[in-house]
């Protein structure tokens with residue numbers, strides 16, 4: 536687990552810093568101690584230099600912007616080149632306390648963004664009472680800049696422009712506070728590949744330790760809340776946020792974290808990733824933007840043979856469900872799908888098997904007997920339809936088979952239901968999606984449905 540935002544070089548840790556760092560070394564993968572002005576950033580670097588697991592960020596907080604200007608460009612560049620520095624910031628806009636004039640905040644923020652571009656470092660963004668202004672600033676200046684909105688406090692407009700720009704979103708202890716229900720709600724709109732956690736210690740201790748001085752290891756409380764909210768396990772959130780932090784701040788990934796996953800576990804289910812091919816090109820899809828999903832690198836560059844899956848599944852009986860769902864469409868590898876499913880059923884006939892599919896299996900395989908062939912092997916289908924009529928489907932899902940795709944998809948759903956599979960149709964709640972029509976569509980087909988939150992991986996193009 537990584538605390539992506541702490542200030543352990545602050546005086547609040549003077550008494551017991553060594554102890555705190557020792558605890559971090561034992562329990563965390565890394566901590567980033569974040570500077571707030573140039574003197575403070577030097578202290579951050581000193582503390583980072585004292586431990587293998589502590590890294591520093593250097594920058595000028597908007598409160599301190601009044602003491603700096605574009606003339607300090609070179610001084611920041613120099614500090615930022617210290618080996619343990621992994622980011623620039625915290626920087627940004629704070630119109631709550633307005634300790635620096637607004638124009639100066641903009642000037643110093645903009646300067647640091649330019650340095651980030653020059654040095655190819657990620658930025659750590661602080662924003663308070665300035666969501667709209669920050670959203671506008673990001674739209675205007677963040678082309679090609681990597682970074683994170685630190686201690687995100689829930690503003691939807693800011694979330695959208697940050698995700699459109701490819702930024703990460705970091706949740707601090709405030710997400711654990713009972714009254715912050717709306718903030719917790721936003722978690723479901725953040726792609727798993729952009730989620731981070733932090734403490735902002737010594738401030739903002741999470742609920743169970745609220746009122747105490749915060750410290751990096753308390754980041755685990757935030758992880759627990761995030762897990763509960765997203766229906767994930769603590770281990771899942773640990774993996775997801777650790778890998779994300781390493782990717783953003785260029786910290787070394789372990790071999791396991793880097794490896795392209797053929798199978799991957801989430802909670803007590805095992806997912807099978809057969810291929811990276813898909814005949815669709817949904818407007819909201821993560822493919823082409825992200826390789827990592829739920830903390831796993833799923834972007835396969837080859838098509839492994841079925842035995843490689845069997846070797847990795849090992850004992851299918853230990854999972855509550857086996858799900859064919861990965862970077863691409865399982866029916867693109869129909870023979871492998873069948874073979875692996877047969878093997879699973881042979882060793883564990885009671886383990887349910889689901890296939891998450893785009894529903895174009897008939898067109899992909901040019902075989903309308905596939906569902907009959909899968910009887911007894913597959914228990915359920917989750918079919919991503921994402922539209923309630925042909926016109927909407929062609930516009931949003933953009934299948935390569937064109938016009939005939941819709942009729943084939945509907946036939947697949949009806950056949951699957953008639954043959955006794957459990958069938959669920961799904962849709963993403965993208966801008967302009969008609970929820971009522973989709974519910975009607977599912978009811979008319981007599982199948983269950985699920986509408987998933989729209990996560991912005993990139994800018995939504997109309």
Ligand code: SF4
Nearest residue numbers: 813815816817820893
């Ligand atoms: S069907 Fe799924 S994998 Fe294929 S493009 Fe659409 S969302 Fe992406």
